[in-house]
Amino acid sequence: MRGALRGSGVGRERCRGAWPDNRNRRNGEQMNIVVCVKQVPETAEADVKLASDKKGIVMEGLPLQINEADNYALEQALLLTEEHDGDVTVVTLGPDSSDDVLRMSMAKGAAEAVRLNDPAFDRGDAVATARALAAAIKDLEYDIVLTGCISSDDGNTAVGVALAECLELPHATYVTQMEMGDGEVTVGRELEGGLIEKLKVKTPCVIGIQTGINEPRYASIMGIAKASKREIAMKSAGDLGLESGDVGAEGSRTRIEELSYPPVGEGAEILEGTPAEASSKLADVLREKGFVS
Amino acid sequence: MNEILVLAEHREGELRDVTFEMLGKARELGEASGQAVTALLLGSGLGDMAETVKPHADEVLVLDHGNLKQFNSAVYQPVLADAIKTREPGLVMIGHTAFGVDLAPSLAVALELPFAADCIDLAVEGGTTKATRQIYEGKVNATVSFVDAPTVLVTFRPSAFPVEEAARAGKVTELTIDVPEEPAVRKFLEYVEAAVGDVDITKAEVVVSIGRGLREEENLPMVEELAESLGGVVACSRPVVDAGWLPKDRQVGSSGKTVKPKLYLAIGISGQFQHLSGMKSAETIVAINKDPKAPIFSAADYGIVGDLTKVVPALKEKIAELRA
Numbered sequence: 001m002r003g004a005l006r007g008s009g010v011g012r013e014r015c016r017g018a019w020p021d022n023r024n025r026r027n028g029e030q031m032n033i034v035v036c037v038k039q040v041p042e043t044a045e046a047d048v049k050l051a052s053d054k055k056g057i058v059m060e061g062l063p064l065q066i067n068e069a070d071n072y073a074l075e076q077a078l079l080l081t082e083e084h085d086g087d088v089t090v091v092t093l094g095p096d097s098s099d100d101v102l103r104m105s106m107a108k109g110a111a112e113a114v115r116l117n118d119p120a121f122d123r124g125d126a127v128a129t130a131r132a133l134a135a136a137i138k139d140l141e142y143d144i145v146l147t148g149c150i151s152s153d154d155g156n157t158a159v160g161v162a163l164a165e166c167l168e169l170p171h172a173t174y175v176t177q178m179e180m181g182d183g184e185v186t187v188g189r190e191l192e193g194g195l196i197e198k199l200k201v202k203t204p205c206v207i208g209i210q211t212g213i214n215e216p217r218y219a220s221i222m223g224i225a226k227a228s229k230r231e232i233a234m235k236s237a238g239d240l241g242l243e244s245g246d247v248g249a250e251g252s253r254t255r256i257e258e259l260s261y262p263p264v265g266e267g268a269e270i271l272e273g274t275p276a277e278a279s280s281k282l283a284d285v286l287r288e289k290g291f292v293s
Numbered sequence: 294m295n296e297i298l299v300l301a302e303h304r305e306g307e308l309r310d311v312t313f314e315m316l317g318k319a320r321e322l323g324e325a326s327g328q329a330v331t332a333l334l335l336g337s338g339l340g341d342m343a344e345t346v347k348p349h350a351d352e353v354l355v356l357d358h359g360n361l362k363q364f365n366s367a368v369y370q371p372v373l374a375d376a377i378k379t380r381e382p383g384l385v386m387i388g389h390t391a392f393g394v395d396l397a398p399s400l401a402v403a404l405e406l407p408f409a410a411d412c413i414d415l416a417v418e419g420g421t422t423k424a425t426r427q428i429y430e431g432k433v434n435a436t437v438s439f440v441d442a443p444t445v446l447v448t449f450r451p452s453a454f455p456v457e458e459a460a461r462a463g464k465v466t467e468l469t470i471d472v473p474e475e476p477a478v479r480k481f482l483e484y485v486e487a488a489v490g491d492v493d494i495t496k497a498e499v500v501v502s503i504g505r506g507l508r509e510e511e512n513l514p515m516v517e518e519l520a521e522s523l524g525g526v527v528a529c530s531r532p533v534v535d536a537g538w539l540p541k542d543r544q545v546g547s548s549g550k551t552v553k554p555k556l557y558l559a560i561g562i563s564g565q566f567q568h569l570s571g572m573k574s575a576e577t578i579v580a581i582n583k584d585p586k587a588p589i590f591s592a593a594d595y596g597i598v599g600d601l602t603k604v605v606p607a608l609k610e611k612i613a614e615l616r617a
Contacts, residue, residue, distance in 0.1 A: 009345050034601035041429075043429045043430055043431055043432060044505055044563055045505065045506060045563070045583065045584055046584070047584060047585075047586060048429050048432040048433060048586070052432065057429065057433060060374070062384055067421065071425045072535075075328060075422070103365070109440045112355055125408075125409075126398060126408065126410060127398070127402055130398070130402065131395065132400075133385055136429060140365035142372070144351075144615075147471055149394075152429070152430055153428060153429055155410075155426075155427060155428055155429075155430065156398075156410045156411070157389070157398075157410055157411060158394070158397070158398035158401075158408070159398070160398075161394065161395060161396075161397075161398035161399050162398035162399060162401065163308065164402075164404045165398070165400060165402035166402055169365060169478075170476070170478040170479045170604075171366075171395070171399065172395065172479070173394060173395050174391050174395070174548075180611055184484070188485070189391060189395070190391065190548050191304070191390075191391040191392075191484075192390060192547050192548060193487065193547075193548070193549075193550070193551075194487030194541060194544070194549055194550070195484055195485070195486060195487060196485040196487070197391075197481070198481075198482040198483050198485060199479060199481055200479070200480045201478065201479050201480075202477065202479070204480040205478070211531065211532070211535045212534055212535035215537065216496055222465055246547070252440075253406075253439060253440045253442065254407050254408065254409050254437050254438070254439055254440070254534075255406075255437065255438045255439075255440070256435050256436070256437055257423070257435075257436040257437065257438050258435075258436045259428075259433050259435050259436075260432065260433050260434045260436070261431070261432075261433065261434070261586070262427065262431065262432070262433070262588065262591070264590070264591050266428055267590055267593075267596075268579075268580055268589050268590045268591075268593035268594060268595055269594065269595050269596070269598030270585075270590070270595075270596045270597070270598060271595060271596065271597050275597075275599050275600070275603040275604045275607045276607045276611075278597040278599060278604065278607075279597070279604055279608040279610070279611045280607075280611050281606035282579065282595060282597060282608060282611070283608060283611035283612050283614075283615055284580075284615075285579075286556070286612070289577060290328055290558070291499060291523055291555075291556050292523070292612050292615050292616060
C-alpha cells in the first residue's frame with residue numbers, strides 16, 4: 001500500500017529506524033491516541049521583546065501555556081477515547097517547564113505522558129522536531145496521532161505533516177471535523193473561504209487539528225491533584241536511537257540568522273488621550289467621513 | 294541550481310492569486326541570481342490555464358492527468374518529488390495555503406530538502422537563498438538561512454507579494470511523469486460549501502469586528518451596540534468563532550470571509566495575516582488594541598491604544614452625543 005509514496009526519500013530513511021512489529025494496531029474495539037503538545041509563551045496580547053542576541057525573545061514575564069491548537073487536539077483525543085474506550089498519550093519536546101503542560105493534560109484525562117528531554121533536541125526546525133517526535137512515537141501503540149495544526153510561537157504549520165512522513169503514515173491537516181469509522185476516519189479540512197474538503201483517511205494516521213473543532217475542557221481540582229504525582233517518561237536522544245546530528249539545531253537544515261521587529265509601514269494615526277478623549281477624536285473623524293449623520 | 298520551480302495552485306478550475314504572487318517573486322529573485330522561472334501546472338482538465346500562466350514564467354511544465362483532479366497531497370507529492378528530482382531546481386516555491394501546508398512538510402522530509410514555511414520574503418545573497426518568515430503571531434520577523442543543498446523548499450504566504458503584469462514568453466512543456474492512483478489510505482470525498490447565516494457581512498458598508506481581546510462573551514453586547522449606532526454589522530476574527538461567541542459566517546479572514554466595507558473597525562484584533570487578508574481592502578480601517586505593537590496598527594488608518602472595555606462604551610457615547 002501507498003507504494004507510490006514510498007519513493008527513495010532519504011529523509012524518510014533517516015528518521016525511521018526499525019519499526020516494532022506490533023505498532024499501532026487496534027486492540028479489539030479499543031482506540032489509542034497519541035497527542036503532540038507544546039508549551040508556548042502567550043504572546044497574542046503581550047509586548048514581545050527581542051533578546052539582546054536577536055536570536056530569541058525575552059521570555060521573562062510571558063505566561064507559559066499549552067499551544068492553543070494543541071489544546072483542541074488534546075480535547076479531540078479525550079472525546080474520541082471516551083467514546084471508543086482507549087487511552088491518550090501526550091508527547092512533548094521541550095524544557096522542564098513543559099511538564100506543566102503534560103500534567104495538565106493528565107489532569108484532564110491523558111493516561112501517559114512522554115517528554116523528549118535532552119539539550120540535543122533544542123532549537124530544531126520543523127523537520128528536525130518531527131524527526132525527534134517520530135522516534136518517540138513509533139514505539140507507542142496508537143490508532144491516530146493528533147497534533148495542533150500550527151504553533152503560536154514558530155508558526156510553521158508543518159510539524160504534524162512532516163511527522164506523518166517520518167512515520168510513513170497518511171495525514172490530513174487543518175482539520176475541523178472528525179468522524180471515526182472502522183479502520184478509517186472521515187475528516188473535514190478547512191480551506192480558504194471556509195470551504196470544507198472532506199477526506200477519508202485510513203488509520204493509523206496523523207491528523208492536524210485546527211482550533212474551534214470542539215470546546216476544550218478545564219481540568220478539575222481533583223484531576224490536577226492526582227496528576228501532580230504522576231510519572232512522566234523522559235526520553236533522551238540516545239534513548240530513542242538518535243544521534244545529536246539528527247535532531248535539534250545540529251540536525252536542522254535551516255538556521256535562524258536574526259530576529260527583528262516587522263517594519264511598521266505608514267501605520268495608523270494614533271489618536272492619543274484617555275479613552276474618552278481618544279474616542280472623542282475618533283468620533284469626530286467618523287463624522288467627517290460621513291459615518292455619523 | 295539555475296531554476297526556480299513554482300507550483301501553480303488552482304481550485305475548482307480557477308488559478309489562485311498566490312500562483313502569480315509567487316511567480317512575481319520568483320522573477321525578481323531570478324533577475325538577481327540568473328535563475329529561470331518555471332511554473333509547474335498539475336491537474337485535470339486544465340483548459341487554458343497554461344496560456345494564462347505563460348507570460349509569468351520562462352517555462353510552464355504541464356501535466357494534465359485524471360488522477361490529479363483533486364489537490365490530494367498523497368497524489369501530488371510523488372509527482373512533485375519526481376519533477377524536483379528530474380529538474381533539480383535551486384528553489385521550489387509552494388503557496389502557504391490549506392493545500393500547501395498539507396503537502397510541503399512531508400515533501401521536505403521525503404526528499405530531505407531544507408524547508409522554511411510561511412515565508413513573507415525571499416532574497417538571494419552571495420548565491421544562497423535567505424527567507425524571511427514571521428514568528429510569535431506576526432510580532433517578530435526571522436531571517437532564515439538554509440544549509441548548503443542543491444534544492445531548498447519554501448511555502449510562500451499569500452498576499453505577501455503583489456500580482457504583477459508580466460510579459461515573458463513561457464515555453465509550454467508537456468511533462469511525462471507516472472501519476473499514481475489516489476491511494477486507498479487517503480481518498481477525496483467532496484467539497485462542502487460554508488453555511489450561509491442570517492447576516493451577510495460582505496454586503497455591509499460598516500463592519501465592527503472583534504477579536505481575542507474581547508476576552509468575555511459578556512463584552513459582546515457593548516460591541517453590538519456600537520455597531521448598531523454606526524449602522525453596521527458585527528464581525529470577528531477566528532478566536533471569537535472558536536470560542537463559540539459568534540457563528541462562522543461572521544468570521545473575516547483567509548478561512549472566513551473577505552470584506553471591503555467603507556469602514557472597518559477592528560477591536561481587540563491583533564492583525565495576523567490570516568485576518569488582514571480578509572479586510573485590508575476596506576476604505577477606512579480603525580484599530581482599537583491595547584498592544585501598541587499589534588500588527589493591526591500597520592494596516593489601519595486610525596488607531597486607539599487602550600482597553601476595549603473602556604474605549605468601546607466611550608466611543609458609543611461620543612457618537613450618540615454627535616447625533617444628538
